[in-house]
Amino acid sequence: MTDVIKDIILVVAAIIVAPIIGGILNGLDRKISARMQNRYGPPILQPFYDVLKLFGKERIAVNQTQMVYVLGYLFFAVASLGMLVLKQDLLMIMFVLAFSNISLVMGAMSVRSPYSKIGAQREIIQMMAYEPVLLLMVVGVFMSTNSFMIKSVFDLDKPLLYSLPLIFIAFIYVLTIKLRKSPFDFSTSHHGHQELIKGLTTEFSGPQLAIIEMTHWYDLVLLLGLITLFFAKPIWVGILIALVCYFLEMVIDNISARVTWKWMLKYTWIIGIGLALTNIIWLYLKNRA
Secondary structure (H helix, E strand, O other), rough: OHHHHHHHHHHHHHHHHHHHHHHHHHHHHHHHHHHOOOOOOOOOOOHHHHHHHHHHOOOOOOOOEEEEEHHHHHHHHHHHHHHHHHOOOOHHHHHHHHHHHHHHHHHHHOOOOOOHHHHHHHHHHHHHHHHHHHHHHHHHHHHHOOOEEHHHHEEEEEEEHHHHHHHHHHHHHHHHHHOOOOOOOOEEEEOOOOOOEEEOOOOOOOHHHHHHHHHHHHOOOOOOOHHHHHOOOOHHHHHHHHOOOOOOHHHHHOOOOOOOHHHHHHHHHHHHHHHHHHHHHHHHHHHOO
Protein backbone atom coordinates (compact mmCIF):
# COMPACT_ATOMS: atom_id res chain seq x y z
CA MET A 1 0.00 0.00 0.00
CA THR A 2 1.47 3.35 -1.04
CA ASP A 3 1.85 6.30 1.31
CA VAL A 4 -0.75 8.28 -0.66
CA ILE A 5 -3.39 5.58 -0.17
CA LYS A 6 -2.52 5.35 3.53
CA ASP A 7 -2.94 9.13 3.88
CA ILE A 8 -6.30 9.04 2.11
CA ILE A 9 -7.53 6.24 4.37
CA LEU A 10 -6.28 8.12 7.44
CA VAL A 11 -8.05 11.34 6.44
CA VAL A 12 -11.31 9.56 5.59
CA ALA A 13 -11.19 7.73 8.92
CA ALA A 14 -10.62 11.04 10.74
CA ILE A 15 -13.53 12.69 8.91
CA ILE A 16 -15.83 9.84 9.95
CA VAL A 17 -14.60 9.33 13.52
CA ALA A 18 -14.07 12.99 14.55
CA PRO A 19 -17.77 14.01 14.67
CA ILE A 20 -18.58 10.83 16.61
CA ILE A 21 -15.94 11.68 19.22
CA GLY A 22 -16.98 15.33 19.22
CA GLY A 23 -20.65 14.47 19.64
CA ILE A 24 -19.91 12.11 22.55
CA LEU A 25 -17.75 14.74 24.24
CA ASN A 26 -20.54 17.27 23.75
CA GLY A 27 -22.99 14.84 25.31
CA LEU A 28 -20.66 14.29 28.27
CA ASP A 29 -20.35 18.06 28.58
CA ARG A 30 -24.14 18.38 28.90
CA LYS A 31 -24.37 15.49 31.32
CA ILE A 32 -21.54 16.61 33.59
CA SER A 33 -22.74 20.22 33.50
CA ALA A 34 -26.21 19.07 34.53
CA ARG A 35 -24.80 17.10 37.47
CA MET A 36 -22.79 20.15 38.53
CA GLN A 37 -26.10 22.05 38.58
CA ASN A 38 -27.82 19.27 40.56
CA ARG A 39 -29.84 18.12 37.53
CA TYR A 40 -30.05 14.70 35.92
CA GLY A 41 -29.31 15.97 32.42
CA PRO A 42 -30.01 14.60 28.92
CA PRO A 43 -28.65 11.29 27.59
CA ILE A 44 -25.03 11.34 26.44
CA LEU A 45 -26.20 10.61 22.88
CA GLN A 46 -28.63 13.55 22.90
CA PRO A 47 -26.45 15.70 20.58
CA PHE A 48 -26.78 13.04 17.87
CA TYR A 49 -30.57 12.91 18.34
CA ASP A 50 -30.70 16.70 18.02
CA VAL A 51 -28.64 16.77 14.83
CA LEU A 52 -30.68 13.98 13.21
CA LYS A 53 -33.86 15.84 14.09
CA LEU A 54 -32.49 19.05 12.56
CA PHE A 55 -31.60 17.23 9.32
CA GLY A 56 -35.22 16.05 9.15
CA LYS A 57 -36.68 19.54 9.40
CA GLU A 58 -37.84 21.66 6.48
CA ARG A 59 -35.07 23.37 4.51
CA ILE A 60 -35.64 27.08 5.12
CA ALA A 61 -33.04 29.73 4.33
CA VAL A 62 -33.25 33.49 4.76
CA ASN A 63 -31.22 33.99 1.57
CA GLN A 64 -29.45 31.90 -1.04
CA THR A 65 -25.95 32.49 0.30
CA GLN A 66 -26.55 31.09 3.78
CA MET A 67 -25.90 27.47 2.84
CA VAL A 68 -22.74 28.47 0.94
CA TYR A 69 -21.30 30.04 4.09
CA VAL A 70 -22.38 27.08 6.22
CA LEU A 71 -20.71 24.61 3.85
CA GLY A 72 -17.61 26.81 3.83
CA TYR A 73 -17.59 26.70 7.62
CA LEU A 74 -17.70 22.89 7.51
CA PHE A 75 -15.25 22.47 4.61
CA PHE A 76 -12.47 24.57 6.13
CA ALA A 77 -12.90 22.90 9.54
CA VAL A 78 -12.65 19.43 7.97
CA ALA A 79 -9.67 20.56 5.88
CA SER A 80 -7.81 21.82 8.95
CA LEU A 81 -8.49 18.56 10.78
CA GLY A 82 -7.24 16.57 7.79
CA MET A 83 -4.04 18.62 7.74
CA LEU A 84 -3.56 17.98 11.46
CA VAL A 85 -3.99 14.22 11.00
CA LEU A 86 -1.43 14.25 8.18
CA LYS A 87 0.98 16.28 10.36
CA GLN A 88 1.14 19.14 7.89
CA ASP A 89 2.01 22.83 8.21
CA LEU A 90 0.72 24.19 11.55
CA LEU A 91 0.69 27.78 10.31
CA MET A 92 -1.49 26.80 7.35
CA ILE A 93 -3.84 24.95 9.69
CA MET A 94 -4.36 28.15 11.68
CA PHE A 95 -5.12 30.13 8.51
CA VAL A 96 -7.58 27.49 7.25
CA LEU A 97 -9.26 27.36 10.67
CA ALA A 98 -9.59 31.16 10.61
CA PHE A 99 -11.29 30.93 7.19
CA SER A 100 -13.75 28.49 8.74
CA ASN A 101 -14.74 30.97 11.45
CA ILE A 102 -14.91 33.83 8.95
CA SER A 103 -17.35 31.78 6.84
CA LEU A 104 -19.70 31.46 9.82
CA VAL A 105 -19.38 35.18 10.56
CA MET A 106 -20.21 36.01 6.93
CA GLY A 107 -23.26 33.75 7.10
CA ALA A 108 -24.49 35.53 10.21
CA MET A 109 -23.84 38.94 8.65
CA SER A 110 -25.72 38.03 5.45
CA VAL A 111 -29.13 38.40 7.16
CA ARG A 112 -30.99 41.43 8.51
CA SER A 113 -31.53 40.11 12.04
CA PRO A 114 -29.92 42.48 14.59
CA TYR A 115 -29.29 39.56 16.96
CA SER A 116 -27.42 37.67 14.25
CA LYS A 117 -25.34 40.71 13.35
CA ILE A 118 -24.50 41.41 17.00
CA GLY A 119 -23.44 37.80 17.41
CA ALA A 120 -21.25 38.06 14.30
CA GLN A 121 -19.63 41.26 15.59
CA ARG A 122 -18.92 39.61 18.92
CA GLU A 123 -17.41 36.59 17.16
CA ILE A 124 -15.02 38.94 15.35
CA ILE A 125 -14.02 40.45 18.70
CA GLN A 126 -13.38 36.97 20.06
CA MET A 127 -11.21 36.19 17.04
CA MET A 128 -9.26 39.38 17.70
CA ALA A 129 -8.63 38.08 21.21
CA TYR A 130 -7.46 34.52 20.54
CA GLU A 131 -5.93 34.62 17.03
CA PRO A 132 -2.74 36.49 18.10
CA VAL A 133 -2.14 33.85 20.79
CA LEU A 134 -2.59 31.03 18.27
CA LEU A 135 -0.14 32.67 15.87
CA LEU A 136 2.40 33.15 18.66
CA MET A 137 1.98 29.48 19.51
CA VAL A 138 2.94 28.64 15.93
CA VAL A 139 6.00 30.89 16.25
CA GLY A 140 6.96 29.06 19.44
CA VAL A 141 6.63 25.68 17.74
CA PHE A 142 8.83 26.90 14.88
CA MET A 143 11.50 28.13 17.29
CA SER A 144 11.43 24.77 19.09
CA THR A 145 11.53 22.56 15.98
CA ASN A 146 12.91 24.83 13.22
CA SER A 147 9.88 23.86 11.16
CA PHE A 148 6.17 24.61 10.83
CA MET A 149 5.46 20.95 10.07
CA ILE A 150 3.63 19.07 12.81
CA LYS A 151 5.61 15.91 12.12
CA SER A 152 8.72 17.72 13.38
CA VAL A 153 7.07 17.93 16.82
CA PHE A 154 7.05 14.13 17.01
CA ASP A 155 10.78 14.08 16.17
CA LEU A 156 11.69 16.00 19.35
CA ASP A 157 13.43 14.11 22.13
CA LYS A 158 11.31 15.81 24.79
CA PRO A 159 7.63 16.85 24.80
CA LEU A 160 6.96 20.31 23.38
CA LEU A 161 5.71 21.40 26.81
CA TYR A 162 9.32 21.54 28.09
CA SER A 163 10.12 24.42 25.75
CA LEU A 164 6.66 26.06 25.56
CA PRO A 165 5.14 25.92 29.08
CA LEU A 166 3.85 29.51 29.09
CA ILE A 167 2.48 29.23 25.57
CA PHE A 168 0.60 26.09 26.66
CA ILE A 169 -0.98 28.04 29.53
CA ALA A 170 -1.88 30.85 27.12
CA PHE A 171 -3.44 28.34 24.71
CA ILE A 172 -5.56 26.81 27.48
CA TYR A 173 -6.66 30.33 28.43
CA VAL A 174 -7.87 31.19 24.93
CA LEU A 175 -9.38 27.71 24.51
CA THR A 176 -12.32 28.91 26.61
CA ILE A 177 -12.90 31.71 24.11
CA LYS A 178 -12.50 29.40 21.12
CA LEU A 179 -15.04 26.93 22.56
CA ARG A 180 -17.43 29.85 23.28
CA LYS A 181 -17.80 28.88 26.92
CA SER A 182 -18.53 31.11 29.89
CA PRO A 183 -17.17 33.59 30.85
CA PHE A 184 -16.43 34.25 27.16
CA ASP A 185 -19.67 33.04 25.50
CA PHE A 186 -20.43 36.33 23.78
CA SER A 187 -21.32 35.39 20.22
CA THR A 188 -23.56 32.37 20.77
CA SER A 189 -24.61 32.10 24.39
CA HIS A 190 -26.06 28.82 25.63
CA HIS A 191 -27.14 30.13 29.02
CA GLY A 192 -30.77 31.20 29.25
CA HIS A 193 -30.15 34.05 31.70
CA GLN A 194 -28.10 36.07 29.22
CA GLU A 195 -29.47 38.66 26.85
CA LEU A 196 -28.23 37.12 23.60
CA ILE A 197 -29.24 33.50 23.04
CA LYS A 198 -27.57 31.84 20.03
CA GLY A 199 -26.92 35.26 18.51
CA LEU A 200 -24.46 34.06 15.88
CA THR A 201 -26.75 31.21 14.78
CA THR A 202 -30.12 32.90 15.32
CA GLU A 203 -31.13 32.79 11.65
CA PHE A 204 -29.89 29.26 10.95
CA SER A 205 -32.28 26.34 11.25
CA GLY A 206 -32.87 22.78 10.10
CA PRO A 207 -30.03 21.17 8.09
CA GLN A 208 -27.97 24.37 8.23
CA LEU A 209 -27.96 24.37 12.01
CA ALA A 210 -27.20 20.63 12.00
CA ILE A 211 -24.11 21.22 9.85
CA ILE A 212 -22.99 24.02 12.18
CA GLU A 213 -23.34 21.74 15.20
CA MET A 214 -21.35 19.00 13.46
CA THR A 215 -18.66 21.53 12.59
CA HIS A 216 -18.44 22.46 16.26
CA TRP A 217 -17.62 18.80 16.93
CA TYR A 218 -14.85 18.87 14.33
CA ASP A 219 -13.48 22.05 15.94
CA LEU A 220 -13.52 20.44 19.37
CA VAL A 221 -11.55 17.40 18.21
CA LEU A 222 -9.09 19.66 16.37
CA LEU A 223 -8.48 21.84 19.43
CA LEU A 224 -7.99 18.84 21.68
CA GLY A 225 -5.62 17.48 19.04
CA LEU A 226 -3.56 20.67 19.29
CA ILE A 227 -3.28 20.12 23.05
CA THR A 228 -1.85 16.64 22.45
CA LEU A 229 0.98 18.19 20.42
CA PHE A 230 2.46 19.49 23.65
CA PHE A 231 2.66 15.89 24.92
CA ALA A 232 3.34 14.06 21.66
CA LYS A 233 5.35 11.26 23.27
CA PRO A 234 3.64 9.07 24.29
CA ILE A 235 0.49 10.10 22.46
CA TRP A 236 -1.88 8.54 25.00
CA VAL A 237 -0.57 10.94 27.65
CA GLY A 238 -1.42 13.86 25.38
CA ILE A 239 -4.94 12.52 24.80
CA LEU A 240 -5.47 12.05 28.53
CA ILE A 241 -4.27 15.57 29.36
CA ALA A 242 -6.45 16.99 26.54
CA LEU A 243 -9.50 15.33 28.13
CA VAL A 244 -8.52 16.72 31.53
CA CYS A 245 -8.24 20.21 29.99
CA TYR A 246 -11.70 19.80 28.45
CA PHE A 247 -13.11 18.82 31.85
CA LEU A 248 -11.48 21.96 33.25
CA GLU A 249 -13.31 23.97 30.58
CA MET A 250 -16.60 22.42 31.75
CA VAL A 251 -15.87 23.45 35.33
CA ILE A 252 -14.96 27.00 34.32
CA ASP A 253 -18.11 27.20 32.17
CA ASN A 254 -20.33 26.31 35.13
CA ILE A 255 -18.73 28.46 37.82
CA SER A 256 -18.11 31.65 35.82
CA ALA A 257 -20.31 34.63 35.10
CA ARG A 258 -19.87 36.26 31.72
CA VAL A 259 -17.52 39.24 31.61
CA THR A 260 -17.66 42.17 29.20
CA TRP A 261 -16.00 42.01 25.79
CA LYS A 262 -13.66 44.84 26.81
CA TRP A 263 -12.48 42.82 29.79
CA MET A 264 -11.97 39.76 27.60
CA LEU A 265 -9.99 41.63 24.95
CA LYS A 266 -7.88 43.53 27.47
CA TYR A 267 -6.88 40.62 29.69
CA THR A 268 -6.50 38.13 26.85
CA TRP A 269 -3.99 40.43 25.21
CA ILE A 270 -2.26 41.13 28.53
CA ILE A 271 -2.23 37.58 29.90
CA GLY A 272 -2.34 35.46 26.75
CA ILE A 273 -0.03 37.49 24.53
CA GLY A 274 2.13 38.40 27.54
CA LEU A 275 2.72 34.76 28.46
CA ALA A 276 3.35 33.77 24.84
CA LEU A 277 5.83 36.59 24.21
CA THR A 278 7.65 35.85 27.47
CA ASN A 279 8.02 32.22 26.43
CA ILE A 280 9.26 33.19 22.97
CA ILE A 281 11.82 35.65 24.38
CA TRP A 282 13.04 33.02 26.87
CA LEU A 283 13.31 30.46 24.07
CA TYR A 284 15.20 32.94 21.86
CA LEU A 285 17.74 33.66 24.60
CA LYS A 286 18.08 29.96 25.34
CA ASN A 287 18.76 29.14 21.67
CA ARG A 288 21.41 31.87 21.45
CA ALA A 289 23.22 30.74 24.59
